[in-house]
Amino acid sequence: MEEKLKKILDEYEREEGNLIYLLQCLERDFGYIPEDAVNWFSKTLDVPPAKFYGLATFYAQFHLKPRGENIITVCCGTACHVKGSERLLSSLTKELQIPSGEDTSEDGKFTVEKVNCVGACSIAPVVIINKDIQGKMTADRLMKEIKRLK
Amino acid sequence: MKGKDIQIKVCMGTGGLAAGGETVLRAFRESLKEKGIDATVDRNCSIHQVGCRGFCARDVLVDVIIDGEKTTYQYIKPEMVPQIVEEHIIKGMPVEEWTVKDDYRQFHEKQVKVVLADCGEIDPEEIDSYIDRGGYEALRRALTEMTPEQIVNTIEASGLRGRGGAGFPTGLKWEYARKNPSEVKYIICNADEGDPGAFMDRSIIEGNPHSVIEGMIIGAYAIGAKKGYVYIRAEYPLAVKRLGIALEQARQRGFLGDDILGSGFSFDIKIKLGAGAFVCGEETALIASIEGKRGMPRAKPPFPVEKGLWGKPTVINNVETLANVPYIIRNGALWFAQYGTDKSKGTKVFALTGKVRNTGLIEVPMGITLREIIYEIGGGIEGDRRLKAVQTGGPSGGCIPAHLIDIPVDYENLTKVGSIVGSGGMVVMDETDCMVNIAKYFLEFTQAESCGKCVPCRIGTKRLLEILTRITEGRGRPGDIELLEVLSNDIKLGSLCGLGQTAPNPVLSTIKYFRDEYEAHIHEKRCPAGVCKNLLTYTILEEFCKGCTLCAKVCPAGAIVGERKQPHRIVQEICIKCGACFETCKFSAIKKG
Numbered sequence: 001m002e003e004k005l006k007k008i009l010d011e012y013e014r015e016e017g018n019l020i021y022l023l024q025c026l027e028r029d030f031g032y033i034p035e036d037a038v039n040w041f042s043k044t045l046d047v048p049p050a051k052f053y054g055l056a057t058f059y060a061q062f063h064l065k066p067r068g069e070n071i072i073t074v075c076c077g078t079a080c081h082v083k084g085s086e087r088l089l090s091s092l093t094k095e096l097q098i099p100s101g102e103d104t105s106e107d108g109k110f111t112v113e114k115v116n117c118v119g120a121c122s123i124a125p126v127v128i129i130n131k132d133i134q135g136k137m138t139a140d141r142l143m144k145e146i147k148r149l150k
Numbered sequence: 151m152k153g154k155d156i157q158i159k160v161c162m163g164t165g166g167l168a169a170g171g172e173t174v175l176r177a178f179r180e181s182l183k184e185k186g187i188d189a190t191v192d193r194n195c196s197i198h199q200v201g202c203r204g205f206c207a208r209d210v211l212v213d214v215i216i217d218g219e220k221t222t223y224q225y226i227k228p229e230m231v232p233q234i235v236e237e238h239i240i241k242g243m244p245v246e247e248w249t250v251k252d253d254y255r256q257f258h259e260k261q262v263k264v265v266l267a268d269c270g271e272i273d274p275e276e277i278d279s280y281i282d283r284g285g286y287e288a289l290r291r292a293l294t295e296m297t298p299e300q301i302v303n304t305i306e307a308s309g310l311r312g313r314g315g316a317g318f319p320t321g322l323k324w325e326y327a328r329k330n331p332s333e334v335k336y337i338i339c340n341a342d343e344g345d346p347g348a349f350m351d352r353s354i355i356e357g358n359p360h361s362v363i364e365g366m367i368i369g370a371y372a373i374g375a376k377k378g379y380v381y382i383r384a385e386y387p388l389a390v391k392r393l394g395i396a397l398e399q400a401r402q403r404g405f406l407g408d409d410i411l412g413s414g415f416s417f418d419i420k421i422k423l424g425a426g427a428f429v430c431g432e433e434t435a436l437i438a439s440i441e442g443k444r445g446m447p448r449a450k451p452p453f454p455v456e457k458g459l460w461g462k463p464t465v466i467n468n469v470e471t472l473a474n475v476p477y478i479i480r481n482g483a484l485w486f487a488q489y490g491t492d493k494s495k496g497t498k499v500f501a502l503t504g505k506v507r508n509t510g511l512i513e514v515p516m517g518i519t520l521r522e523i524i525y526e527i528g529g530g531i532e533g534d535r536r537l538k539a540v541q542t543g544g545p546s547g548g549c550i551p552a553h554l555i556d557i558p559v560d561y562e563n564l565t566k567v568g569s570i571v572g573s574g575g576m577v578v579m580d581e582t583d584c585m586v587n588i589a590k591y592f593l594e595f596t597q598a599e600s601c602g603k604c605v606p607c608r609i610g611t612k613r614l615l616e617i618l619t620r621i622t623e624g625r626g627r628p629g630d631i632e633l634l635e636v637l638s639n640d641i642k643l644g645s646l647c648g649l650g651q652t653a654p655n656p657v658l659s660t661i662k663y664f665r666d667e668y669e670a671h672i673h674e675k676r677c678p679a680g681v682c683k684n685l686l687t688y689t690i691l692e693e694f695c696k697g698c699t700l701c702a703k704v705c706p707a708g709a710i711v712g713e714r715k716q717p718h719r720i721v722q723e724i725c726i727k728c729g730a731c732f733e734t735c736k737f738s739a740i741k742k743g
Binding site: 018019020021023024054055058059060061062076077078079081082083087090091094095115116117118119120121122123124126131133134135139140 | 164165167168169205206207209343344345346347348349352353384385386387423424425426427428439441442443444445501502503504505509510511541544575577579583588591592595599601704706707726728729730
């Protein structure tokens with residue numbers, strides 16, 4: 001881990017001391033913001049951990065818990081909303097048995113998240129399955145995709 | 151230049167890629183190679199990826215241009231490619247059944263393309279393809295023939311106003327910054343397109359990133375900035391990638407860096423990735439975010455043109471605004487001002503989505519009516535249902551009811567009817583959309599995105615949402631509508647930034663035009679559009695049910711019981727009212743009400 005963190009530190013120093021950039025690197029390399037990493041940087045840079053958490057909880061891009069192997073992102077923009085994204089979301093949480101208030105299935109295989117808008121409104125409703133944007137989604141097709149990943 | 155005779159252009163915007171643009175492009179390469187035409191080398195035939203041409207619903211769109219004659223194909227899949235190559239490219243006979251029809255022409259007929267003129271024509275990852283169409287000519291002229299003052303005057307004379315939402319005159323903003331004596335100044339391109347239902351900026355950057363960069367360099371020269379930032383959403387990976395490529399290419403050609411085009415002027419641009427906060431579209435919040443802080447707005451004045459990034463004068467322009475600049479410098483202020491209305495000049499790009507037949511990205515002259523947009527460009531409402539309202543301006547805008555669709559679309563007129571032009575989202579809604587639900591949808595959004603700094607926005611939006619939620623769940627109380635109105639007006643007056651000041655707009659405009667729907671929810675516990683789940687029941691009409699079991703199969707809750715070939719029944723206690731059965735039933739045997 002320390003190797004990775006040192007590398008990020010190098011990048012950070014080139015970026016005019018921007019903590020958001022640092023957190024983005026952590027998110028990119030670890031998939032979330034590990035507590036140990038925050039503590040390491042807090043010591044190394046002499047910045048209180050609260051600064052990091054202040055940012056990490058303000059911006060939607062940062063996660064404090066590890067996420068699932070597969071990330072299913074349901075777009076909930078206006079166009080997707082009027083074309084039934086809500087239903088896609090509820091069938092996903094049901095199929096994957098995601099506990100209420102959580103976003104990751106208990107076996108850690110799937111994370112279901114909402115995104116405000118990916119700007120692909122003309123092919124609404126949109127679901128992103130592991131970075132692959134898929135338009136005009138139906139509950140049926142979505143379930144087939146999920147079965148394929150299981 | 152190579153590839154003059156036969157050009158194949160494949161749409162590879164986010165829409166095109168989602169429909170399989172990459173596999174289509176590869177299929178063309180392979181198919182041509184098989185026929186002995188090596189498209190990458192051959193002087194006569196070339197394949198290009200291009201950005202969005204607007205009609206994403208028809209993707210993958212492919213242009214085949216032979217000796218200047220263009221044929222456009224729609225809904226292209228890789229397996230269709232060999233036939234196009236065989237019949238059209240080799241034998242010269244277009245495959246008629248796959249080409250676009252009249253509705254495609256109709257979609258484009260009323261549009262006027264300024265900003266989008268080169269989108270869909272050029273390869274966004276190839277700077278030469280922009281230069282070949284006159285790109286960076288405006289920059290050369292600006293740096294070698296014009297003074298900063300002349301540039302500002304040209305932009306002012308063109309009447310260009312900010313395309314990000316508020317519509318502030320761009321020339322005036324530049325003039326304030328130009329006059330500021332500070333040694334250090336910044337220019338920022340705001341590409342944090344956060345409005346749900348809007349994708350103009352994404353498409354412009356994906357389709358023609360150099361137009362934005364060129365506009366930024368001209369702006370920087372005009373105000374005297376040496377450094378610029380593009381603040382862009384991380385949710386737009388393709389746009390980020392193409393912008394990065396474009397910046398690198400511009401640097402190699404000497405359009406960015408030291409002593410640009412020998413003028414002595416130096417300038418460079420850096421990309422800053424947003425981290426997912428809607429409020430960062432607000433200028434002062436955006437600045438805080440670039441500085442590495444929580445993206446919270448501060449009170450204005452001082453405005454960013456006086457005290458912006460790191461306390462220095464900063465101009466912040468939206469993507470579309472900047473993309474207009476090179477075309478204005480190249481063609482002149484009068485050319486630009488010929489489009490539009492008295493106070494709103496030029497064109498505006500809108501993301502036309504929702505329940506219209508033709509969804510996509512459109513560019514129209516200011517002053518066009520909503521009717522022309524919906525019924526001529528958009529081809530009318532899906533399934534010939536009745537138009538109910540058009541939502542413009544995203545969470546800061548409002549719903550314009552069907553009876554007002556003959557008003558001209560410009561800054562003044564949309565504001566007059568309680569909405570805004572905003573960044574350009576335009577979501578069309580029909581009789582099956584519930585206006586209370588839409589208001590609630592936007593409040594869920596603004597409530598979650600409120601940064602929490604000022605009380606009217608933080609607590610006010612929460613209370614609005616609570617009231618709207620209880621109305622849609624059948625727990626509305628008499629007096630709720632009036633309460634919503636009072637609260638909304640207080641939030642508008644008391645909030646610190648644009649987010650809070652506009653957050654109640656969706657509520658106020660739906661109450662203004664669709665008060666009867668609110669009343670039906672509150673007094674009759676009924677959702678006239680049949681959307682609000684708690685006010686709905688699904689029942690099976692025995693006389694129509696054939697017992698095909700399809701509904702029981704699709705029911706995610708297992709709430710439908712019955713024997714094969716016998717009428718089925720919905721167990722109301724288990725039903726989650728998702729409507730899956732209603733949509734699957736082939737015999738119209740399920741009643742919603």
